Amino acid sequence: xxxxxxxxPSCAGELQLPDNLDSAKCMYCGNTIVVREAIKLAAGSINLxxxxxxxxxxxxxxxxxxxxxxxxxxxxxxxxxxIAWYGKGVSAAWQSTIAKLRIxxxxxxxxxxxxKVPNDNxxxxxxxxxxxxxxxxxxxNSTFEKYFYDTRDVSYFDRKYQHKELYDIPIQLLSYAYNxxxxxxxxxxxxxxxxxxxxxxxxxxxxxxKDYVKKTQALEPGxxxxxxTKEIFSGTLYSHRLVDESFIAFVNCVDDKNKLSxxxxxxxxxxxxxxxxxxxxxxxxxxxxxxxxxxxxxQLMKNEYGRRFVSLYYRVSPPIADMIRGNxxxxxxxxxxxxxxxxxxxxxxTQKG
Numbered sequence: 001x002x003x004x005x006x007x008x009p010s011c012a013g014e015l016q017l018p019d020n021l022d023s024a025k026c027m028y029c030g031n032t033i034v035v036r037e038a039i040k041l042a043a044g045s046i047n048l049x050x051x052x053x054x055x056x057x058x059x060x061x062x063x064x065x066x067x068x069x070x071x072x073x074x075x076x077x078x079x080x081x082x083i084a085w086y087g088k089g090v091s092a093a094w095q096s097t098i099a100k101l102r103i104x105x106x107x108x109x110x111x112x113x114x115x116k117v118p119n120d121n122x123x124x125x126x127x128x129x130x131x132x133x134x135x136x137x138x139x140x141n142s143t144f145e146k147y148f149y150d151t152r153d154v155s156y157f158d159r160k161y162q163h164k165e166l167y168d169i170p171i172q173l174l175s176y177a178y179n180x181x182x183x184x185x186x187x188x189x190x191x192x193x194x195x196x197x198x199x200x201x202x203x204x205x206x207x208x209x210k211d212y213v214k215k216t217q218a219l220e221p222g223x224x225x226x227x228x229t230k231e232i233f234s235g236t237l238y239s240h241r242l243v244d245e246s247f248i249a250f251v252n253c254v255d256d257k258n259k260l261s262x263x264x265x266x267x268x269x270x271x272x273x274x275x276x277x278x279x280x281x282x283x284x285x286x287x288x289x290x291x292x293x294x295x296x297x298x299q300l301m302k303n304e305y306g307r308r309f310v311s312l313y314y315r316v317s318p319p320i321a322d323m324i325r326g327n328x329x330x331x332x333x334x335x336x337x338x339x340x341x342x343x344x345x346x347x348x349x350t351q352k353g
Contacts, residue, residue, distance in 0.1 A: 005076045006038035014042070039077075048074055052083060059091055065093040086113035086125065090132050093173075095139065103169055107176065130181035134189060137173035141193055144170075167197045177216075187216040191225065195232050206253050213254060225255035249284045275321035280334035288335075288342045295345035297340055312338075 006015040007198045013028035021035045055070030071088035083297055086109070093106030110129060117125050144166050170195055176188045194209050209225075217223045229251050252259045274296070300306030324330045 002079065003040050004079070005042045006033075007042040008033055008038060009041055039275060042077060048081070050080060052081075052202070055087055055091075056083070057095060059087055062094075064094040068095065080116055080124070082113045082116040082118075082121075085109050085116060086129070088137075089113065093136055094139075098143070098163075098166075101169065103173070126180040130177040130183065133173045133177035133180070134183075134186050136169040137161055137177065138189060140173070141167070141170040145196075164197075167281050182215070182219070184216065184219045187219065189210055191216065191228060195229050206250075222292065224258045225257035226251055275317040276286065276324065276334065279321040279325040280331050280338060282331070288338065291342050291346050292338075295348070299348070321335040340351075 003016045004019050005167045006017040007013070008015060008026040008029060008031065010031045010033070010289070011026060011029040013026055015038065016040060017035050019035065019039065023032055024035055024038075025032055033081045044344055051074050052072050053301065054065050055074065058067035058070060068088060068091040071084045071091060074084040077086065078084070081193045088292045089106040089112075092102045092109060096106075096296075105288075114122070114125065114129075144163075147163075167227030171190055174186050174190045174193075178190070190212050191209070194205070227251075274284075274289050274292045277286075277292050278284045281288055283289070296306075296310060300310055324334050
C-alpha cells in the first residue's frame with residue numbers, strides 16, 4: 001500500500017490517500033470521494049514537466065539534495081515516471097559519504113526506472129546510466145583515497161585494512177555501468193582500482209581480474225595489463241612505495257605474457273621482498289608477508305637503525321630463504337616463529353598511527 005497525493009473535488013483539500021482503496025472520506029469536508037479520481041485531480045494540478053526541469057537542473061549543477069527532493073515530489077504524483085525514479089537514484093547515490101553510503105538506495109531506484117522505462121527509451125537510459133555510474137565510481141574512489149590519507153587517528157595502511165570493503169563499492173558501480181553499456185573507459189577504471197588497491201585483491205581475485213583484462217583486450221586488441229600498470233604509475237613504477245616483490249608477483253599472475261621484473265634491491269631502497277617470510281608461506285602475496293613488508297616500508301625505513309637492519313637482512317636472508325624454501329619442516333618452524341612477529345608489527349603499526 002502506497003500513499004499518494006490527492007485532492008478533494010468538493011473542497012480542493014490536499015490529501016494523502018492509500019492507492020489501494022476505492023473510496024475515502026475527505027478529512028476537511030467529510031464528503032466521500034473516489035480515490036483514483038482524487039489522485040488524478042492532484043496530479044493535474046501541478047506541472048510535472050516544470051518539476052522535472054527543476055530536478056534536472058539541480059542534478060546537473062551538483063545540487064543533489066535539491067534534485068532528490070524534486071524527484072521525490074514528482075513520484076508522489078506519478079510513480080510510473082521512470083525519469084524521476086532514475087534521477088532520484090542518481091541524486092541519492094551522489095549524496096553518499098563515508099559515514100552514510102546511499103548506494104543501495106540509488107541502485108534500487110535505478111532498477112525501478114529500468115522496470116518502468118518504455119522499450120524505445122531503454123537503450124538511451126542504459127547509455128546514460130553507464131556514463132553516470134562511471135563518473136560516480138571514479139568520484140567515490142577518489143573520496144575514499146583522500147579519507148585513507150587522513151592519518152590523524154590511525155596509520156594509512158591500518159585505516160585501509162579497517163575499511164577495505166569500501167573499494168568494492170566503486171568496482172560494483174563500474175560493473176553495473178559496464179553491463180549497461182560496455183566501454184573501454186569503464187574497464188580501465190575497474191583495472192585502475194585493482195592496481196592501486198592490489199593489496200586487497202590477491203589470490204582470490206586473480207581470475208576475476210583476468211576476465212576484465214580479456215574484456216578490455218576484446219575492445220582494445222594488444223592491451224597489456226603489465227604495461228597499463230606502468231602507465232598508472234606514470235613511469236615511476238619502481239619508485240612507488242607499494243611496488244615490491246609481492247606487487248610484481250600480483251601483476252605477473254594476471255599478465256603472464258608481459259611479465260614485469262623487480263630491479264635487484266639495494267640497502268638504500270625498500271623495494272625488495274621479505275625473503276624468509278616469502279619462503280615460509282610459499283607466496284609473496286600472503287597476508288603475513290604483506291604485513292611485514294608494510295611495516296618495513298612505513299616504519300623501519302624511516303630511521304637510521306631501521307635502515308641498517310634492513311641492509312643486514314638483505315645480506316644474510318637470501319641463502320637462509322633458499323634453505324627454508326625446499327624443506328617443509330623448516331617452513332613450518334619458520335612460520336611458527338614469525339607469527340608472533342607478524343602480530344607484533346601489526347600492533348606497533350596501529351600504535352605508531
